[in-house]
Ligand SMILES: NC(=O)C1=CN([C@@H]2O[C@H](COP(=O)(O)OP(=O)(O)OC[C@H]3O[C@@H](n4cnc5c(N)ncnc54)[C@H](O)[C@@H]3O)[C@@H](O)[C@H]2O)C=CC1
């Protein structure tokens with residue numbers, strides 16, 4: 001399905017990978033609603049995007065997407081989304097993939113993207129104990145891994161997202177994106193539903 005003229009909703013769209021998704025979707029002609037709890041980053045992103053794309057093609061909505069109450073009635077009618085680019089954390093990986101089989105009957109596809117390290121603001125959190133918690137002691141190992149495996153540009157992950165959106169046959173897929181192998185699909189032998197494409 002082509003993105004041009006459609007409306008997409010991107011959670012965590014103010015910065016990092018989400019921000020790259022927004023940029024790619026706008027580049028393909030979509031309108032985009034950015035949802036993010038960080039008001040300052042969201043407003044900055046919207047302002048920067050408005051210099052590149054028509055201002056009416058984006059809307060920034062400040063909210064915590066894990067809070068159902070905050071989501072109710074948020075979306076202006078002109079921005080009821082067709083695509084939703086998000087992370088699977090809220091409902092969980094296994095359930096997300098299992099749900100894809102059922103949702104296909106309603107014209108909804110559900111795929112997941114698993115990237116290696118990506119150059120976004122989150123990487124700055126490695127040096128902050130308050131962000132890393134129990135994993136703080138592994139910070140040097142994580143840095144070594146980043147050096148070993150490489151760190152990708154967010155636009156590479158956005159390319160994967162566009163592939164998933166534009167190829168209607170992809171459903172229930174696990175797209176891995178690594179610096180060494182680029183965009184590729186993880187094969188699982190025992191998924192409980194038939195995959196339409198590998
Ligand atoms: N950067 C990396 O190397 C990788 C990141 N990931 C995952 O991808 C996702 C995005 O990562 P990055 O762009 O790097 O992170 P980031 O921290 O740079 O950006 C995340 C954005 O999501 C927003 N956000 C977080 N929780 C929210 C909530 N409950 N409601 C609304 N907005 C919320 C933040 O305000 C921020 O603008 C994260 O789940 C991360 O764990 C996965 C693989 C690698």
Ligand SMILES: CCCCCC(=O)/C=C/C=C\C/C=C\C/C=C\CCCC(=O)O
Pocket residue numbers: 115116117122123125126142145149178179180181
């Ligand atoms: C802990 C700070 C970094 C936080 C990044 C994040 O939020 C989530 C990252 C999740 C996955 C990336 C981590 C590890 C990737 C490890 C290896 C990639 C393998 C690449 C390859 O070429 O095989």
